[in-house]
Amino acid sequence: MSLTDEAIARIRALIQSGQLPPGSRLPPEQQLAAELGISRSPMREAVKALAVARVLDVRRGDGTYVTSLEPAVLLEGLGLAVELMHGNTLLELTEVRRLFEPVATGLAAERMSADHLAEIRGHLEAMRAAADDVELLNKHDAAFHRAVVAATGNETLTTLLDGIASGTFRARVWRGMVEASATDRTLAEHEAIFDALADGDAALARAAALMHITTTERWLRRVHDTRLSTATEETDEIPATGT
The missing domain is CATH 1.10.10.10 (Winged helix-like DNA-binding domain superfamily/Winged helix DNA-binding domain)
Incomplete structure (x- = not known):
């Protein structure tokens, strides 16, 4: 030492x-x-x-x-570190999100206050209104998830997942731009999460969140595998996943 x-x-x-x-x-x-x-x-x-x-x-x-020494202070640099991740490391990050966020969503369903639910509803309504504006839609998407996790009352979990989500934000924007059906599907998945939260159904909330996150993860893996294959054929180099 x-x-x-x-x-x-x-x-x-x-x-x-x-x-x-x-x-x-x-x-x-x-x-x-x-x-x-x-x-x-x-x-x-x-x-x-x-x-x-x-x-x-x-x-x-x-x-x-x-x-x-609060989590929001000590974990402040997490989002910056996440933004620098790419390729296989970014795929690992999506796995971490899939492990944590559905559990957090189920916990939120059990602890949700009326104010929390109203805030989440507001972000969902803003997403619907921004259906033709992909960038704005995804900003409210991120705010929706942040509000859900914040409803758990667990500051460490909220800070951790907020940092992780920052690394997938641009990926969600790109997905909305290149997949014509992405907007409708995204809204439907968020509505399912909200409905489960409104009913206070923790199991259903976990399932809805897992389905939503898995959809994004599968898309990101397809993009990564396609780019990897293309780069190998054309240049014999492995590219970073663009997000």
Whole structure:
């Protein structure tokens, strides 16, 4: 373990033990380095690394603070990482979504409030109104799913799935552009999800969400396999899946 890694581990231990709770200010660099028995240079690098990871917040002229450590903060970089995925890695991501989102949708059906249901209905109605505008349709599509997962009340799950969904957004836009029947099918699948949520039927909600996500996954796999085959025949190179 390098000195920087050791410094990171020791600061994390202070946070995990509660000695540095969320929102607390770290001691001055020199003092903290002396207390942990680590020189100032690796301590400085450790603080930088933890700031990038959103564990620490360096405020110039004020000091360094532990962030709220809430899921939305710590997982903030997930969406950016997902946007960089392509090819087989993106296909793996769709599998992760298929494993998590139907379960989350079933949980939402059990915990749904009237306000949550009204918000989801609003996004569904906006999707219907935007049937001829693929980009706008897909924006409301993403908002629909985000609202469903948010209805679970599980912030970690909401942040995780929101980050994953960002990687498939452009794929859904492209699908709507190249498949004439995609809009009608997408609306029908979302209506089935909403109806199950409105009835508070967790099993049906899970099934409807699984069918919807599986449709998208199958399409993405077809696109990837077609591009892979074409690239192999024409250039003997494996392309990234465009999304």
